[in-house]
Amino acid sequence: MSGPLRGERIRLDRDDIAAYAAASGDANPIHLDDAAARAAGLPTAIAHGMLTLGVSASWLLGQLPPGTALTQLKARFSRPVPAGAAAELTGTAETADAVTGAFQLVLEGGETALRGSFTARPPVAPAGPNPPDEEASRHDA
Amino acid sequence: MRGRATNAMPVRANGEGWAALDVNNLVGRASAPRTVTVDRDQVARFARAVRDPRPECRDLDAARRAGHPDLLAPPTFPTTFGFPPPDLPGLEWRAAAWVHAEQEYAFYVPLHAGDSLSITTWVTSARRRRAGDVETVWIELEECGVSPAGAEAYRSRMRIVGRLGTAGPAS
Numbered sequence A: 001m002s003g004p005l006r007g008e009r010i011r012l013d014r015d016d017i018a019a020y021a022a023a024s025g026d027a028n029p030i031h032l033d034d035a036a037a038r039a040a041g042l043p044t045a046i047a048h049g050m051l052t053l054g055v056s057a058s059w060l061l062g063q064l065p066p067g068t069a070l071t072q073l074k075a076r077f078s079r080p081v082p083a084g085a086a087a088e089l090t091g092t093a094e095t096a097d098a099v100t101g102a103f104q105l106v107l108e109g110g111e112t113a114l115r116g117s118f119t120a121r122p123p124v125a126p127a128g129p130n131p132p133d134e135e136a137s138r139h140d141a
Numbered sequence B: 001m002r003g004r005a006t007n008a009m010p011v012r013a014n015g016e017g018w019a020a021l022d023v024n025n026l027v028g029r030a031s032a033p034r035t036v037t038v039d040r041d042q043v044a045r046f047a048r049a050v051r052d053p054r055p056e057c058r059d060l061d062a063a064r065r066a067g068h069p070d071l072l073a074p075p076t077f078p079t080t081f082g083f084p085p086p087d088l089p090g091l092e093w094r095a096a097a098w099v100h101a102e103q104e105y106a107f108y109v110p111l112h113a114g115d116s117l118s119i120t121t122w123v124t125s126a127r128r129r130r131a132g133d134v135e136t137v138w139i140e141l142e143e144c145g146v147s148p149a150g151a152e153a154y155r156s157r158m159r160i161v162g163r164l165g166t167a168g169p170a171s
Helices: A014-024 A034-039 A049-061 A133-140 B040-049 B060-065
Strands: A008-011 A069-077 A086-095 A099-107 A112-121 B034-037 B098-107 B116-131 B134-146 B152-163
Touching: A008 A049, A014 A049, A014 B040, A049 A069, A049 A086, A049 A099, A049 A112, A049 B040, A049 B098
Parallel strands: none
Antiparallel strands: A008 A086, A069 A112, A069 B098, A086 A099, A099 A112, B034 B116, B098 B152, B116 B134, B134 B152
16 A cells, blocks of 8 residues: 555543553553643643554554554654544555555644654465465466 | 552652753663563453554454464553563652653564563663753663563663653652
């Protein structure tokens, strides 16, 4: 695949953030408690950077062929994503020997919260029901 | 790890804050290796929390049909082994006075529920930066997970930033 990835609007609500805190073990209170977030200079509780990256990776993998594995993933967290804020994931991908691409998560107000890049390895073998025709005919011969 | 995320800052073991951190003395410090085993329920919960759409991350039958020995861990699952980072000699992390600025992963093999890994974290860079009135400390940590057979499964590099003056020494 080459070209733009399908954009997706996302929102990480407090429940989503709490579920990630429990699943990841990162219980930093700035993600769960507005008072703790304010004490750290934030306006409100924010999503974990790693939650935004995890959701970005899921979004990527949902658009790549089944069996594709990420081999590299890189992100810069440039703005916090407040609980409940609307944001949009967009990106591009190119296929040569590997699939490579770049993506970003942009808040509704236009600020970029995350900028990332990735490399992925397509599925290793066509293990599924559709082998290439040449292979099939060789087997039949 | 979880019970201690209440106070305000990463401090040296002697109780001083960012301002007293001796960045020149951090590079090369490493955590003791720790062994983790990937838990199946945690993989499924983590996959739901990050909205991984792949059934092989949540459903054991689907994982086996796709040729996996057990549930497949989502790519960022290794964050559960190292975030917040383990204490390093002389550097104890406390939540809320530092932020995660950058993260990189290299994945060498798929990670599955039931896998055991030996995890080590070490400091590769530590320095102060000043922009106007704001002074920050940037610490770069690397982490690797190695299988019992000695194969590296993944490598992580994270950059974390503490801002001087946002939190005074613990009192």
